[in-house]
Amino acid sequence: xxxxxxxxxxxxxxxxxxxxxxxxxxxxxxxxxxxxxxxxxxxxxxxxxxxxxxxxxxxxxxxxxxxxxxxxxxxxxxxxxxxxxxxxxxxxxxxxxxxxxxxxxxxxxxxxxxxxxxxxxxxxxxxxxxxxxxxxxxxxxxxxxxxxxxxxxxxxxxxxxxxxxxxxxxxxxxxxx
Numbered sequence: 735x736x737x738x739x740x741x742x743x744x745x746x747x748x749x750x751x752x753x754x755x756x757x758x759x760x761x762x763x764x765x766x767x768x769x770x771x772x773x774x775x776x777x778x779x780x781x782x783x784x785x786x787x788x789x790x791x792x793x794x795x796x797x798x799x800x801x802x803x804x805x806x807x808x809x810x811x812x813x814x815x816x817x818x819x820x821x822x823x824x825x826x827x828x829x830x831x832x833x834x835x836x837x838x839x840x841x842x843x844x845x846x847x848x849x850x851x852x853x854x855x856x857x858x859x860x861x862x863x864x865x866x867x868x869x870x871x872x873x874x875x876x877x878x879x880x881x882x883x884x885x886x887x888x889x890x891x892x893x894x895x896x897x898x899x900x901x902x903x904x905x906x907x908x909x910x911x
Contacts, residue, residue: 737790739799740870742863743816744808744829746774746783749863752889753806754785756867760885761789769797782811804874806866807833808849825873827866845869852907861904868905877909 740757742750751772758770767790774783786799805820807813808829820826822841831850847869849862871877882905886898 737788737792738804739802740787740804740806741784741799741802741816742806743784743812748783748808749860750783750808751785753863753867754787756885756889757787759888760881763881763884766790767793769794771797784812804870806870808862808866809833810835827870829862829866845873847908849908852911853904856907858900858904861901864901864904865908869908871905872909
């Protein structure tokens, strides 16, 4: 039985909650038990945002992620706040465009992804979140295009359906870079 807890953290407006929601839907569609718990400051856009996701083979007892197996830090305050909470042997994904410092711990695996720069360079400035999610799935050996597309269809609203391929391509960017 396997349980993986994820914590996505950054500023409001970076798509933190969307990234977590996508991952939760993907887990659900893969037949797993999931929880998704968003949290954001009162300012929302520009304020703090975090999202806990748990994906498990067994029912999830509590949706609270205190010690994540996987941390996605999209800004420096988030890395500063949550780096020490990651379990030993866990994984930290850092948006290296916005976070210049290196992770201080040596008991975790770290991926530095210039997600914001990649998003900007590819004329998709709002999709740094999905670039990092693509890298997360790739690193966890869980990027199956069929389930990714199905999950994207669940989280992208009908009026934004034209964004499906754009999101998918953003996710693939991290795998290629």
